[in-house]
Amino acid sequence: MRGTTEAATRVASAPMSGAPMSSTTRRLAVGALAIWMLAVVGTWSNANAGSTPSAGARLISQMRAAASQTDFSGVVDVTWRSSSGKREHATVEVHSVDGVLEVSSNGRIVLDEDGQTFVKDELGWSSTPEVPDPKHRPAPDAQWHLTLRPTTVEDRAATMVVASRADGTAAQRLVIDDATHLLLERQVVARDGTVERAFRFVSLDLDPAIAAAGLATTPSTPSRTAKAINDVPDGYHAPERSGAGAVLVSTAAHDGGIQLVYTDGLFSLSVLEQRGELDWDALPAGGTDTTVDGARARSYTQPMGNVVVWERDGVVFTCASDAPDDVLRASIAGLRAEPSTAEQVVDFVLGPFGFD
Amino acid sequence: MTDGPDVIGTPPPTGPAGSDDDLTLVSGYLDNELSDDERAFVEARLADSQEWRDELDAVRVARDAVRALGTREAPAGFWTGVTTAVEAQPAIAVPEPEQTVEAEPNVVPISAATGNRGRRRAVAWIAGAAAVAASLVAMFMIPGRSQVRPNVAAVATSHGATSAKVGDPISGLVPLGPDREPR
Secondary structure, eight states: OHHHHHHHHHHHTSOTTOOOOOHHHHHHHHHHHHHHHHHHHHHHHHHHHTTSOOHHHHHHHHHHHHHHHSOEEEEEEEEEEOTTSOEEEEEEEEEEETTEEEEEETTEEEEEETTEEEEEETTEEEEEOBOOOOOSOOOTTSSSEEEEEEEEETTEEEEEEEEEOTTSOEEEEEEEETTTOOEEEEEEEOTTSOEEEEEEEEEEEOOHHHHHHTOOOOOSSOOOBOEEOSSOOTTOOOOSBOTTOOEEEEEEEETTEEEEEEEOSSOEEEEEEEESEEOGGGSOTTOEEEEETTEEEEEEEETTEEEEEEEETTEEEEEEESSOHHHHHHHHTTOOOOOOHHHHHHHHHHGGGTOO | OOOGGGGTTSOOOOOOOOSHHHHHHHHHHHTTOOOHHHHHHHHHHHHHOHHHHHHHHHHHHHHHHHHTTOOOOOOTTHHHHHHHHHHHSOOOOOOOOOOOOOOOTTOOOGGGOHHHHHHHHHHHHHHHHHHHHHHHHHHHHSOOOOEEOOOHHHHHHHHHHHHHHHSOHHHHHGGGSSSOOOO
8 A cells, every 4th residue: 555655646746747757657657556446346346246146046046946847756865863863864755746845754744835835644734824925035145155066966967055154164055956956955064064954855756747646635724824014012022133144034923922034045043932931841842951041941853953942031932943053043042022111111110129 | 296295285286287207196196006195196186187187087098008909929930030039149248246335324225216216107108108009010010921832843834834935945845744843
């Protein structure tokens, strides 16, 4: 910078009579101009880096569209680690026809149609409330560094997209079919490098007739839609960003409380807030005792991700995420309820008596 | 009217009630805690002054209202919170008395200071009423805390469906296939 300033000063103080500049002055002027141009180009490049999706982000976007645009049928091997660290395993069949995706295993069926999800188990069909359309969804590379490398799955040419943490460790590996852009394999990776959960197609058939033959009947239950809300009710808390920086994309009234959905562009986090006192005895077995910000909590390891339940300040939080455990922990840190207006009044009244 | 017993023999002109000492006497009168002289003094005032009678009625109504409130169960977890808060307070060291002060002839025992006793009683009534009012606010304004039994399996399934919508369908739905959800 010092040389640039000096050069600029010399150019400005050059005689106006038209006398030729010395060679030293010319070199300095050209150097200053070059530095200025590099700075301008660099600034322009940085400014556009955030708005132009990387190759990895583009590939992930194509992958997300492919599942509803491609008819296929396949068998998927699903693995995950239980709370005790034991490796669990299951095999599921997947069929996709005309945008209807069906997953089945041992009589259990999960069916998704136009964003509405139905589940059939031994009790019959039920529907999952459809969350409001996500808004302002960040790009897959908004918070993750994505790198690509070629690979193969079951003799199919594919590309692996590795999403890395800031420290360079892999958080997720996606293997995407080069021909169809279908997701063939996914690994969610802990910070220590172990795979927390994964699935992988062990067979894939792109024949539409075969795919259609595998579809079950239409669900015999009405669909449900969670009611989107703009204003968070008194006593609840809906920060615009989670502790890990994921963006709030959906807010709905649900199950006597509110349901929030966050995403960082790659993973998502669901937060159910319900006012009241957590009935610990009513929680299902199989959980692991843990803490969230010092509060007692219980964690469940599932094939889809982890679920953590805890209570703070009169609100019960039930959070689920498909992210690695360290990312989930960072996301839910700091989640707490705002005291309601009534509680604030009582605190004001009782405060002087020391009962607040 | 500040030194009641000293003026018993010669009742002063009827004056308005309302000073701290008047309230103390009225309160003590209702609680039957006055000496014979004090009682006679108060009754003389009540006989002569409408304001004193009004004051007596007002104190009686307030006292009866407080006593009629009865008791109510504290909300679940309240006492746990109180004891936790108390236990969290640093212990207060109580110094041992180094010496005993011998009573002197001119020192009046505190128990004999009836004027202060009455003032403390009035303050106690006011503080008690304020505490009751605060408790009423707490009981009626804080919504009752209901027991929450979150459906962990439903939240897990719902999240898979949400992931399918926010992210990609295969990642969100395939892991929902295995029937391994908590019940």
